[in-house]
Amino acid sequence: DTGVSQDPRHKITKRGQNVTFRCDPISEHNRLYWYRQTLGQGPEFLTYFQNEAQLEKSRLLSDRFSAERPKGSFSTLEIQRTEQGDSAMYLCASSLGTGGEQYFGPGTRLTVT
Amino acid sequence: GIQVEQSPPDLILQEGANSTLRCNFSDSVNNLQWFHQNPWGQLINLFYIPSGTKQNGRLSATTVATERYSLLYISSSQTTDSGVYFCAVVGNDYKLSFGAGTTVTVRA
Numbered sequence: 001d002t003g004v005s006q007d008p009r010h011k012i013t014k015r016g017q018n019v020t021f022r023c024d025p026i027s028e029h030n031r032l033y034w035y036r037q038t039l040g041q042g043p044e045f046l047t048y049f050q051n052e053a054q055l056e057k058s059r060l061l062s063d064r065f066s067a068e069r070p071k072g073s074f075s076t077l078e079i080q081r082t083e084q085g086d087s088a089m090y091l092c093a094s095s096l097g098t099g100g101e102q103y104f105g106p107g108t109r110l111t112v113t
Numbered sequence: 114g115i116q117v118e119q120s121p122p123d124l125i126l127q128e129g130a131n132s133t134l135r136c137n138f139s140d141s142v143n144n145l146q147w148f149h150q151n152p153w154g155q156l157i158n159l160f161y162i163p164s165g166t167k168q169n170g171r172l173s174a175t176t177v178a179t180e181r182y183s184l185l186y187i188s189s190s191q192t193t194d195s196g197v198y199f200c201a202v203v204g205n206d207y208k209l210s211f212g213a214g215t216t217v218t219v220r221a
Contacts, residue, residue: 033208042117042199042211043156056208089154093209099143099163102209104156 004105006092012111013082020078021108025094032075033102034067035091036060043091049075082112115140115204119212126190126219134185134215136200144203145176147185149196150214156199159185190219 005024013019025032030051035043046065047057051072061067064082069075079086089109093102116139126132138145147159160167160174162183167174171190176183187194197216201209 031207035209037154040213042201042213043209044211045208048207056206091156098207099203101144101146101158101161103158104148107154109154 004092004094004103006090006105006108008108009106010109010111012113015084015112016081018078018080019082019110020076021090021092021110023075023077023092023105025074025092026096026103027073029094029096029100029103030072031095031097031100032069033093033095034075034077035093037089037091037107038087043089046077046090079110082110084112086110087112114206115142115202115210117200117202117210117212119198119200119215121215122213124215124217126187126194126217128190128192128219128221130190130219131186131188132190132217134187134198134200134217136183136185136212138181138183138200138202140181140204142178142181142202142204144209145183146201146209147174147183148199148201149194150199151196159198187217190217192219192221195219 032049034046037043049069092105095102148156164178197214201211
């Protein structure tokens with residue numbers, strides 16, 4: 001297995017457009033997480049899936065954000081009507097079981113102009 | 114949520130020097146991880162260490178869970194050690210709470 005992968009690696013979009021990111025976790029991992037990292041800060045939790053169930057969303061995740069993991073494998077994160085404040089690195093991680101070590105993908109760097 | 118404080122915020126080293134990075138956390142944890150973030154933003158797993166001591170080459174880490182801190186040691190630093198080091202913990206939930214990081218610069 002090659003680890004967690006994310007696509008695209010970079011995305012530049014204009015304010016008001018919708019964007020969608022994809023994350024493919026390590027194949028046997030049942031837990032998948034999304035985090036967001038802005039410049040000079042540590043990553044912050046956005047949402048979490050166990051298999052296909054989305055179990056928690058952070059208050060950082062406004063109504064413009066939606067995440068899915070339809071078959072318990074890959075996940076998508078969609079941002080509608082993007083704003084300049086959405087510019088950040090979006091990181092995906094996966095783990096096996098409760099408290100398991102989390103492994104991160106390379107991230108998708110979003111720039112909203 | 115759990116508060117995580119890392120120190121120092123910045124560290125400048127001469128190649129070959131040793132250093133210690135510290136991570137304090139505000140509550141008991143079920144998981145503690147150290148990461149190195151490379152210039153492209155990738156978080157590289159260094160240690161999964163909720164308690165005890167581990168070593169991997171020139172790096173080692175110790176977590177004293179009862180006193181709520183962890184230390185990352187870098188020995189004989191190399192320029193490739195430069196980057197941001199993050200400590201992150203999991204409490205009674207499942208999400209990692211990160212510190213603000215320590216930026217390490219190793220000069221040749």
